[in-house]
Amino acid sequence: MVCTLALMALSSHAQFKIDVSGVGLTQLPVTVAAFKGQEALSQKMSEIVLADLQRSGQFRAINVALGVMDESTKPELSALRQAGADALATGSVTKLADGRFDVRFRLWDVVKGQDQGGQGFVVAALDLRMAAHRVADYIYEKLTGDKGVFSTRIAYVTKVGARFQLWVADADGENAQSALASPEPIISPAWSPDGNQLAYVSFESRKPVIYVHNVSTGKRKLIANFKGSNSAPAWSPDGKTLAVTLSRDGGSQLFLLSAAGGEPRRLIQSSSIDTEPAFSPDGQSIYFVSDRGGAPQIYKVPAVGGNVERITFTGTYNISPAVSADGRWLAYVSRVSGVFKLHVMSLAGGTATAITDTVADESPSFSPNSKLLVYATQQQGREALMTSTLDGRVKARLNGQGGDIREPHWGPFFKP
Template identity: 70%
Template sequence: MCNIPGSVVPPLTVLLHSMDPQTPMRIDRISSSASASPSSGTDVPSQPASFATLSRRGAALALAAGCSLPTLAQFRVEITGVGLTQLPIALAPFRGEAQAPQKISAIVQADLERSGRFVGVDASGVALDEGSRPDLALWRQRKADALTSGSITRLADGRYDVRFRLWDVVKGQDLGGQSFVVTQADLRLVAHRISDFIYEKLTGERGVFSTRIAYVTKVGSRYSLWVADSDGENAQSALSSPEPIISPAWSPTGTQLAYVSFESRKPVVYVHDVSTGRRRLIANFRGSNSAPAWSPDGNTLAVTLSRDGGSQLYTINANGGEPRRLMQSSGIDTEPVFSSDGRSIYFVSDRGGSPQIYRVGASGGGAERVTFQGSYNISPAVSADGQWLAYISRTGGGYKLHVMDLKSGTATAVTDTTADENPSFAPNSRLVVYATKQQGRDALMTTTLDGKIKARLAGQGGDIREPDWGPFTKQ
């Protein structure tokens, strides 16, 4: 294990003011520091423990081992596809944005298009000030249903004043706006906050653009755990190790990450505090300890242990302690994930002869099979609204992301790639992030539930995998 110079990032405060006043929001950046951890439930400084990443496809029914100096993962966002119903929105360039280090309107446009709910209307060359009412008749002629206007101004102390306003072009209504005073480092975050505001005002649902994702990279022989914005930008290293770490999982509050590290030459479960960089050992029992998953209340983790022979499901207090076995099984049970209400746990088992997804009560009992289409189904993920199950199915020799309507049981393949892994839902249940190979390169991608709109987050090199989409956090 090793310390990463300069990896500790202090919490950052951003002031957010609404044109309809809101309270200031606090935004915490991830922090990492280092040191080894001796016992279950012990709180220790987190050594950027290099954790080796294993694909869940390879680890679904058997664990393997196998890490690199952290390098900032650079992403390029590519959006493809056409949705069936998309709201046309004109995002006029912000006044003063040409002199700013970040082009706010372009970031907002990429966010909204990635959601699959919006299509951009050309507004190039028409910078609008949020302080005056635009000519909405002109924008109706341009077939826009919504319009944004805004400004960005550098202040004497080096910070930036960012303001914007949203208009309903069809109804001629002012839908409100916000103003932010931030440092240069947080201009992208401001853009994501603006995207969230627009998305919620126009769809009635919360936007996920200011949430975060965690993922793992392998460069050379070293593994790194990263936390980044939902579009893959602003990546910060949480851990780095020459030994594998897999299965990062966000806590419901978005303040902690559970993961599996092989730094002890065996799989061990830790929980890492993303703001302090401290971590605690949760499961280091005889045999393997893997596949942590949080309960919705954050008090419990479901894990896979082999301490009693074979891989079986257990629950354990989130602070550590003695695990409780959920059921007796002659097969291999792994990859648990709680239902959105916390009453059930979905998991993968070969008890029927091939890997399939099952469901059991969170307190144990009998299991029922969930997937019947295909002979190999793994990596379950459940949407926050409880309506959808995402998973990976082996199809025609490849591995494809499928989305199932849990009410009807109907499942649909939503990708055209053949090496998909590790799906995770956005907290508003409208998008899925997953790892795959495209054009011979490892990539993270997001897709709408119908597969119509995809965004490719393409790195500059090395393996990129094990994504997990973080929850909504307090603003």
């Protein structure tokens, strides 16, 4: 079974293309009715909610003509049952006297005929998209039992000509805000666990140095400007420590550094090139890339130092490790027959699977609920920012900024 769905006109410039493939794919059939009052908006709330749900890979849309209804309307569910819908979301958007908007919604279990609750938000016009993402989060959690990630954020880098920019955007790629622009390269953005800061590498000093950047205020602090290269920052789960790659002692080696700066501590004594650290979710281990076996492979070492364990054995060139928040999965990029493909490995079983058919994948990063990956690639000759389910069956091309798109990183859960 191969099916392609296109969700069009979420705004005047937004488009999501969701490719669904696979045999026996189970998706919850859901209907999202047009929110009462949304016809006056340039961005339709119900369409944003539905796009979020479909992009997750867990839902498929059931289109039923329902007429105008809002969260207070008790729907006639028989037509929805006949159409095969299991759930219905209704809602409204009302502009208040002060210019803000009152957004309300309700979720119905169509099969059981039960009210599944709802919520309401009062938001500024600029936050209407975020309100729609929060609606989708509620629906996703109610119907799957897992926390939704639609109100989270991603960071990524673009290169247009000689100009580099670090962007912060909604999880669907929309509402991108520039955090930094520079004529010199910006690489390796990494979200802090509280979602307030980004660590990244800048070449503004004509060498790689590491900054920690406060996303809300725009203020930043230089935390690693040692002799040689300073690169590949990765946050510990408690946000107190960064694992970094430094060449201050010759070669590229792993160090631990306080997030406030200070003197780094070398993690491993090795003559090999060790780089691209990534903490395990419990903070006890660090995954990294090393050429100690003759070619780049992924290894693991205790966060306090100690014996090194090799993790990847399939393929001769494996880089860019990312570990899911539930500790079950390792994503990485493997060079296969000269092309770079995204792989997902079960850490319990050690089985790895290529989940893409593209050939220039890079920089995978897990969603905070461990159900999706964001990565950069090339698709039909164009740079693309993509999400994928872990089995590769549902992929969505996000509406990223133009140019050469690089190094996306998915932020933590939204904290109200």
